[in-house]
Amino acid sequence: MAGYKGSNINPKKFEKGQIKLIAAVTPLAILMLLPIIFIFCHAFKPMTELFTFPPRFFVVNPTLDNFRGLMKASQTSGIPMSRYVFNSLVVTLSDVLLSIVLSTTAGFALSKLKFRGKEALMEINNMALMFVPVAVMIPRYLVIDTLNITNNYLAHILPLLAMPVSLFLVK
Numbered sequence: 001m002a003g004y005k006g007s008n009i010n011p012k013k014f015e016k017g018q019i020k021l022i023a024a025v026t027p028l029a030i031l032m033l034l035p036i037i038f039i040f041c042h043a044f045k046p047m048t049e050l051f052t053f054p055p056r057f058f059v060v061n062p063t064l065d066n067f068r069g070l071m072k073a074s075q076t077s078g079i080p081m082s083r084y085v086f087n088s089l090v091v092t093l094s095d096v097l098l099s100i101v102l103s104t105t106a107g108f109a110l111s112k113l114k115f116r117g118k119e120a121l122m123e124i125n126n127m128a129l130m131f132v133p134v135a136v137m138i139p140r141y142l143v144i145d146t147l148n149i150t151n152n153y154l155a156h157i158l159p160l161l162a163m164p165v166s167l168f169l170v171k
Contacts, residue, residue: 043067091156098157099166107170122171128164 037057042050044062074081109115110122140159149155 087153090153094153095157095160098161099163102161103166103170106167110167110171125164125167125171129168133163 041057041059043066044064045059046061046063046065049056049060071081074084110118144150144155144159147154149158
């Protein structure tokens with residue numbers, strides 16, 4: 001019993017006992033990276049290589065023709081690709097920044113401050129975690145339609161701010 005160090009969950013230095021955990025997690029991490037690598041390689045495959053049988057995992061003759069074709073097709077359509085990228089950046093950046101601000105301030109209030117109904121608010125947030133976003137899609141649209149923001153960036157930003165996951169994680 002003299003050598004027992006307790007449940008050293010977060011050790012200050014590397015210990016031999018961590019090797020088993022690293023050996024178990026490394027193959028899983030590599031396995032989870034394979035679909036991302038596959039999609040990345042597919043983006044650079046020429047059309048002749050995309051439909052070869054048997055399919056190859058890695059690209060043999062990388063090309064940028066797919067991206068050029070995408071840009072050309074988007075220029076001939078009504079909306080250019082740059083507009084799609086701009087919309088994605090605006091919605092993503094504003095949602096991330098606003099979510100960080102709102103969830104950290106609410107998490108601080110629920111963690112450190114004392115007020116009536118604090119436990120009830122946290123329980124409501126925990127109950128909201130049980131709803132899958134697909135299950136509340138129609139009520140969410142009805143709220144957006146009632147607010148008359150259907151053709152607006154707020155229609156994408158506001159529902160994502162109401163997600164209870166960020167508050168739960170910060171708390």
